[in-house]
Amino acid sequence: QVQLVESGGGLVQPGGSLRLSCAASRSIFSISVMGWYRQAPGKPRELVATITSSGSTSYTDSAKGRFTISRDNAKNTVYLQMDSLKPEDTAVYYCNAQRPYNAWGQGTQVTVSS
Numbered sequence: 001q002v003q004l005v006e007s008g009g010g011l012v013q014p015g016g017s018l019r020l021s022c023a024a025s026r027s028i029f030s031i032s033v034m035g036w037y038r039q040a041p042g043k044p045r046e047l048v049a050t051i052t053s054s055g056s057t058s059y060t061d062s063a064k065g066r067f068t069i070s071r072d073n074a075k076n077t078v079y080l081q082m083d084s085l086k087p088e089d090t091a092v093y094y095c096n097a098q099r100p101y102n103a104w105g106q107g108t109q110v111t112v113s114s
Contacts, residue, residue, distance in 0.1 A: 009108030022095030032099035038091035
């Protein structure tokens with residue numbers, strides 16, 4: 001199994017940036033896909049971005065052009081660079097791993113407000 005710990009969340013003004021980190025307890029080299037999800041109060045959890053072991057990425061429409069997912073296998077870490085943040089990006093952001101392991105982090109709060 002693998003344990004995931006998110007960090008980097010916080011309070012930021014609209015138009016600002018944050019970089020979220022997801023540190024894994026073991027190598028992520030063999031994990032087929034890792035991703036970031038988010039959940040706003042009263043709303044279902046939604047997929048924000050994914051990255052495969054080969055480096056292919058995908059994004060939800062609202063994140064395209066503003067967010068960038070990346071991975072550093074040497075550091076066992078996945079990142080989510082968030083630029084041009086909007087109030088509607090406010091949510092708890094969760095890291096996820098799938099195949100052959102399945103795991104969720106505890107989440108990190110991102111609040112976009114002036």
